[in-house]
Amino acid sequence: MKYYDKLIFELSNEGSIGYSLPKDDFSDISVDLDSSLLRNDTLDLPQVSELTVLRHYTNLSHKNFGVETGFYPLGSCTMKYNPKINEYVASFRGFRRIHPLSDESLVQGSLQIYYEMEQMLSELTGLDAFTFSPFAGAHGELVGLMIMKQYHLLRNDTKRTKVIVPTSAHGTNPASAAVCGFDIIEVPSLDNGRVDVKALKEVLSDEVAGMMLTNPNTLGLFENEIEEISKLIHDAGGLMYYDGANLNALLGYAKIGNMGFDIMHINLHKTFSTPHGGGGPGSGPVGVKAFLKDYLPAPIVDKVNDKYVFKTPSHSIGRISGFYGNFLVVVKAYTYLLSLGKENIKNVAYYSVLNANYIKESLKDEYELPIDDVCMHEFVFDGLKDKSTGVKTLDVAKRLLDYGYHAPTIYFPLLFEQSIMIEPTEVENKETIDDFIKVMKQIAKEAIEDPELVKGAPHHTPIRRIDEVKAAKKPVLKFKDIGKYD
Amino acid sequence: MSKVVEGLYYAKTHEWLKVEGDVALIGITDYAQDSLGDVVFVDLPSVGDSFDKEDSFGAVESVKAASDLMMPVGGEVIEVNEELNDAPELLNEDPYANFIIKIKVNDLDELNDLLDAKAYEELTK
Numbered sequence: 001m002k003y004y005d006k007l008i009f010e011l012s013n014e015g016s017i018g019y020s021l022p023k024d025d026f027s028d029i030s031v032d033l034d035s036s037l038l039r040n041d042t043l044d045l046p047q048v049s050e051l052t053v054l055r056h057y058t059n060l061s062h063k064n065f066g067v068e069t070g071f072y073p074l075g076s077c078t079m080k081y082n083p084k085i086n087e088y089v090a091s092f093r094g095f096r097r098i099h100p101l102s103d104e105s106l107v108q109g110s111l112q113i114y115y116e117m118e119q120m121l122s123e124l125t126g127l128d129a130f131t132f133s134p135f136a137g138a139h140g141e142l143v144g145l146m147i148m149k150q151y152h153l154l155r156n157d158t159k160r161t162k163v164i165v166p167t168s169a170h171g172t173n174p175a176s177a178a179v180c181g182f183d184i185i186e187v188p189s190l191d192n193g194r195v196d197v198k199a200l201k202e203v204l205s206d207e208v209a210g211m212m213l214t215n216p217n218t219l220g221l222f223e224n225e226i227e228e229i230s231k232l233i234h235d236a237g238g239l240m241y242y243d244g245a246n247l248n249a250l251l252g253y254a255k256i257g258n259m260g261f262d263i264m265h266i267n268l269h270k271t272f273s274t275p276h277g278g279g280g281p282g283s284g285p286v287g288v289k290a291f292l293k294d295y296l297p298a299p300i301v302d303k304v305n306d307k308y309v310f311k312t313p314s315h316s317i318g319r320i321s322g323f324y325g326n327f328l329v330v331v332k333a334y335t336y337l338l339s340l341g342k343e344n345i346k347n348v349a350y351y352s353v354l355n356a357n358y359i360k361e362s363l364k365d366e367y368e369l370p371i372d373d374v375c376m377h378e379f380v381f382d383g384l385k386d387k388s389t390g391v392k393t394l395d396v397a398k399r400l401l402d403y404g405y406h407a408p409t410i411y412f413p414l415l416f417e418q419s420i421m422i423e424p425t426e427v428e429n430k431e432t433i434d435d436f437i438k439v440m441k442q443i444a445k446e447a448i449e450d451p452e453l454v455k456g457a458p459h460h461t462p463i464r465r466i467d468e469v470k471a472a473k474k475p476v477l478k479f480k481d482i483g484k485y486d
Numbered sequence: 487m488s489k490v491v492e493g494l495y496y497a498k499t500h501e502w503l504k505v506e507g508d509v510a511l512i513g514i515t516d517y518a519q520d521s522l523g524d525v526v527f528v529d530l531p532s533v534g535d536s537f538d539k540e541d542s543f544g545a546v547e548s549v550k551a552a553s554d555l556m557m558p559v560g561g562e563v564i565e566v567n568e569e570l571n572d573a574p575e576l577l578n579e580d581p582y583a584n585f586i587i588k589i590k591v592n593d594l595d596e597l598n599d600l601l602d603a604k605a606y607e608e609l610t611k
Binding site: 394411412414417468469472473 | 521523524526527549550551575
C-alpha cells in the first residue's frame, strides 16, 4: 500500500470547490455590528473537490488500527469485537430520529429499553437500580462518589472525607475521588498482588467515606479477601465502590452485589461491546443497592400502570448530563445482551479467562511473570525474563507493531518496572492467539540474538520510533505549528 | 548496573541527599532516572515551603509515569534548581550533578534512618 501522510491543507488548490451553492441573496445587506466583531479576511479553508476530500479521508482511514484490522490485546481496556447487529439495531429510525424533548408518550419503546436494560444489569450484577446518565466510566465514577458523599451528608455524617484506594487501582479512581473533594488513602498490595488487609485495617476510621476497588484487580487477580474487605469497610461506616472496568471476567459467574459492593459503574464500551475510545461515545451506567436508589441522578425511568415514565429520585444528586446519557450506546449494549442471551453470557467470562491463562502459561518461560497464579481475564508480565540484553518493555511493544499487532498496555500497573498487561478477550480464536504467542516468543529470541533490532523497532510501520520526549514537551497540535504553513 | 555515589545518603524511595552542615541537596538516583525513563517535567516546590520527612515535595514526570518526590528528611526549602524547568532531561543526563532542591535540615538525627551508598546499592541490585 502506498504511504500517505498528506494534510488536507496540502491538497488545497486555488479555485477548486466541492460544493455548489445558490447565489447569495444577502450580500448587500449591512450588518449593524461593531467592526471588531466582523471578520475582514476570508476564512482559511482548504479549496478541494469532493473527490479529493473523499480520497484523502479514505487514504487516512487505511492507517487505522482497530479490532477489525487485527488483534488488540490492550490490557484493562477490553477491546472486544463490536458485533454489527448492535449498529444495525441502533440505526433503526425509531431510535435514531427521536428528539430528547419528546413527550414520554411518544418514546415509550425507548424508555422500555432503559427499563429493561436496568433489569438485565441488575440481574447480572446483583445491584438493584441503575442510572444511564453518565457518559463514560470516569464520569460514572464521579457520579458513584457523589452518591456516596450525598449518602453520608444526608445522615449528617460530615466527618467522612477520605476514600481508600489500593496501590494497584486505575488512575481514574483517586482522580475521581479527588475531583469529588475526597482525600485519598492508598493501601499497599501484598506480594501476591492482593490488597493488604492488615494495612487496610490500620487506615480505617470514622473519616472513611468508602473504598474503591476493581475486582479482578489490575493485575487480573481475583481479590479473594473481598468479603473480609467489604465487612471491614462497612463496619467502619463506609461504602464499597466497584470499578466495573474488569467486569468481563465475572459475567454470569459472580455478582458484584454479593461481594458487598454498594455502588458500581459499568463500562458499556468495554464489557458490553459498544465502540471504545475514538470509535464512538462511551457509556458508564452506575448501579446501586436499594438503600441508595433515592440518590441516583435524575431522571430515572420507572414503570407505572404499564406506562414508562421519567422520575426524579427523592434525594437525587441532580442532573449529571443534559438529557439521558448516550442513548444509542445503551441500545447497542441492550442488543448485545439479547443476542447473547442468558445461556451464552457465561461464555464471555469463561473464554476471556481461558484465553488469558493460555497466553500467560505459554509465555512465562520467555517473560517474567511476577505473580505466578491463575489469572482472570488479563495478566501482567514484568518485561522479558532475560534482562541482560537491555531490551525493555517499550521495545517489545514497538516490535509487536512490526508484526502487525496493537501493542498491549505497558508500564501500567505501576507495581512493576516493566509491566506489560495483556487482555485477549473472549472474541479471539485459538489460531489468532497461537500466532500472537509465536510472535511474542520470536521477539524474546530476537532480544537475545539481535537486541539492537528490537531496540530500534518498529522498522515496518509508516512512522518509526517516535521521539516521546519531544512529543511530550513540544506537542504539535495544529497544522500551522508545523512551520511550513506560516 | 546503576551508578551509586559514595558519601551521599540515600532514601528507599530513590532520592539522594548530600549534606553540608545543616544544609542538604536532594536529587534522584541513577536507578530512579533509569526506571522512570526520559524525564519531561519536574514539579518543583517553592522556596520557603516546609516539609516533614516522607512528605511529597514535588513530582517527576517521564514519558512512562509521574512519580512523587519524597523528603528523605524534614526541612525547609531554601533553593530550587530552576534549570530543571527548561531542561528536565538533566536528571537523566547526570542525576548526581543536578540537584532538585536545597533544604535546611530540621533534625540531623533523621539522617540516621537513611541508607549509605553500600546499603542502597544492595537495595537496587
